[in-house]
Structures are given as structure tokens and as C-alpha cells.
Amino acid sequence: MYDELMWRAGAECQTDNAVYFYAPSHFERKPEKDLREGIARSLCRKCKVKEQCLNYSIAVEESHGIWGGLNELERKRLLRSMRAQSA
Ligand code: SF4
Numbered sequence: 001m002y003d004e005l006m007w008r009a010g011a012e013c014q015t016d017n018a019v020y021f022y023a024p025s026h027f028e029r030k031p032e033k034d035l036r037e038g039i040a041r042s043l044c045r046k047c048k049v050k051e052q053c054l055n056y057s058i059a060v061e062e063s064h065g066i067w068g069g070l071n072e073l074e075r076k077r078l079l080r081s082m083r084a085q086s087a
Contacts (some may be wrong), residue, residue, distance in 0.1 A: 007052040012043040022065040037071055044069035058082070 008014060013021050020040040023033070044050055044066065054068025058079055063072055070078065 007049045007056070010048045011053065012047040013040070017043055020066075037066055040066040041069050 017040075020036050020043065023036075028036070044053075047053065050068050054070065054075075056062075057067030057070075057075060061079065062075070065072070067075065
């Protein structure tokens with residue numbers, strides 16, 4: 001079982017930056033989404049817990065937000081690929 005709090009303590013997104021990791025409650029146009037996700041990804045690239053974060057999000061099949069530098073669709077593709085390889 002993952003202890004979420006342990007690895008998240010060193011995360012880049014545990015500050016005011018958190019707003020970049022999830023879609024806003026209002027409709028988000030593609031250019032806005034690309035910009036927001038780009039900022040989140042740049043934070044993920046320098047995050048010390050990126051690997052743990054991505055592994056966790058895959059393990060729990062997290063369906064929202066940027067985790068480990070990947071958005072929802074990218075994680076779904078990765079999970080599909082992992083399942084196909086292990087079949
Ligand atoms: S990899 Fe990105 S989403 Fe994951 S903890 Fe780090 S900054 Fe947050």
C-alpha cells in the first residue's frame with residue numbers, strides 16, 4: 001500500500017503551484033489547457049518524487065490532473081501499454 005503523504009512531502013506541486021495540475025471548474029479552452037499543463041509538466045520535470053508520483057497515479061488509476069508529468073490521457077495510454085505487455 002502506498003503511503004501518499006510520505007512521498008508527497010517533497011513534491012513541487014504542494015504549494016501555490018497546485019492550481020496548474022488540475023482543470024479549473026470553468027470551461028478551459030485548449031490553448032489555456034496547453035499552457036496550464038505545460039507549467040505543471042515543467043514543475044514535474046524538476047520534482048524529486050516524480051517516479052513515485054507516476055507509479056502511484058498508475059496504481060490507483062487516477063483519472064484527473066497531471067501526475068508524474070503525464071495528463072489523464074497519457075496515463076491511460078501508458079496503463080494500456082503496460083497491460084498489453086504483461087498479457
Ligand atoms: S511529479 Fe508533478 S504531480 Fe507528481 S508530485 Fe511532483 S510535481 Fe506533483
